[in-house]
Amino acid sequence: MQQHILHALRRPCKVDILRRTLSSNTSNGETLTIKETREKLKLLVGAQTIWGSSTAGSVFAPVATSQDEIPPRTMAHSFRKVVIPLGTNPMLKEKYINFYQGIRFGRILEDLDTFxxxxxxxxxxxxxxxxxxxxxxxxxxxxxxIVLCEQPILPDRDIRMQGNVTWAGKTSMEVTMKLDQEIDQNWKQLLEAKFLMVARNPATKSAAVINKLIPEGPEEEALFKLGEETKAKRMLESQKTLLKTPPDENERLLIHNLFLETLDPKASTFKVRVKPERSVWMEDTLLKNLVICMPEQRNLYNKIFGGFLMRKAFELAYANACLHCKGRAKVLVVDDIAFKKSVEVGSFLFLSSQVVYTLDNHMMVKVHAEVVNPKDDSRETTNDFYFLFALQSTEVPRVIPKSYAESMLYLDGKRHFDS
Incomplete structure (x- = not known):
């Protein structure tokens, strides 16, 4: 009993966590855990702690209307370190470990979103x-x-997360994060991730201005320039999407050749289709799931937590990849996850996963997420997820499209793979 009391007294209260924010993540300060970081954010935003209870967040503080009203920032200002204490807190290991004695990567996605x-x-x-x-x-x-390194993520050693804002526009900012673990007395990088974050006025739900970012030195200027180039590339690619523009000449030729491979040479007709050797029809790789979104999965603003959506999408994609290759797939890249619409608590979230492109021992899996209205079965897209998986050495079965719509999915997957 006495030990429980002492343990409770040692536990930091929420106010203490918030006050430690400035001293944490510095060379002399104490680094917060990812759990403490979540608690700190709840206080910072004034989030509803109990679902259905009233909050003090109904009165909103004034939001700046111009960047000239708020001070500029440096990259060092936003630099943070957070730890996932898998080694120092063995009880936490159960939440992160998978059945291969490895890490549950979906949990890492949740923590990256929080960070x-x-x-x-x-x-x-x-x-x-x-x-x-x-x-x-x-x-x-x-x-x-999100690009993973060759170094496997171990479930019994602390994971160090560090990152900062590397580019900022008027209402959006790019956050770059790196994860590493101490292996053989050396810190080895596990992955690097880039997220695009946007600021909103909570009263009007419109875009809100953020502090300007002033790069210092050639290294930071190079990072800022890269952020500008990435933004321009995103805008260009959004105009070249297959939903807006037709495939180019090389892509049309690729689809035509794939179609010719599926024709029966003895039939002399376009109607008889045969599956090439060591291949699978794309329609046979479809794997679906339905998630009922509960209050437990809400974020700071009472919408469904983006990290939770990523975890559910990844786990479905992982299962699909393993079923397709009949083996243990390894995730290499998480690419271009667009959050098109927030998901409300109580929503029926329909996840549809499909292997859309394969090459040698690699496979691109796309997960389409949409909210389903049970009254009229109407659907609205909320997210698209792309995951690149690989086998150790064995080639995976080729995926072959049948219809024109599947051919566009195939080209979309190839574009993400080539990028």
Whole structure:
């Protein structure tokens, strides 16, 4: 009994966590855990702690209308370190470990989303008044890319997360994060992730301005320039999507050759289709799931947490990849996750996964997420997810489209693979 009391007394209260924000993540300060970071964000935003209870967040603080009204920031201002204490807190291991004695990557996606929000608020919040609630709502607009390293993520050692804002526009910012673990007394990188975050005025739901970012030195200027180039590339690719423009000449030729491969040479007709050797029809790779969105999965703003959506989509994609290759697939890249619409608590979320492109031992899996209205079966797209998986050495069965719509999915998957 006495041990339980002492343990409770040692536990930091929520106010203490918020006050530690400024001293944490520095060379002399204490690094917060990812759980403490979530608690800190709840206080910073004034989130509803119990579903259905009233909050003090109905009165919103004034939001700046111009970037000239708020001070500019440096990249160092938003730099943060957070730890996932898998080694120092063995009880946490159960939440993160998978049945291969490896890591549940979906949990890492959840933590990355939380950390990206934390870094974004560090960029925009007034550090001179840490107890003051933020006037902004900051959400994830896009997971630009997550690239995993060869180093496996171990479930029994602390994971160090560090990152900062590397580019900022008027209402959006790019957050770059890196994860590493200490292996053989050396810190080895696990992955690098880039998220695009957007600021909103919680009262009007419109875009809100954020602090300008001033790069210091050639290295930071190069990072900022890369962010500008990435933004321009995203805008260009959005205009070249297959939903707006037809395939180019090389893509049309590729689809035609794939079609010719599926014709029966003895039939002399376009109607008889045969599956090439060591291949699978794309329609046979479809795997679906339905998620009822509960209050437990809500974020700071009472919408469904983006990290939860990513975890559910990844786990469905992973299962699909393993079923397709009849083996243990490894995720290499998470690419271009667009959050097109927030998901409300109580929604029926329909997830549809499909292997859309294969090459050698690689496969691209797309997950389409849509909210289903049970009254009239109407659907609205909320997210598209792209995951690149690979086998160790064995080639995976080729995926072959049958219809024109599947051919467009195939080209879409190839574009993401080639990028």
């Amino acid at each position: 990206a929000v934390d870094i974004s608020y560090a960029h925009s919040h007034d550090s001179a008044h840490p107890d003051k609630k933020s006037p902004l709502s900051i959400v994830t607009a896009l997971v630009d890319r």
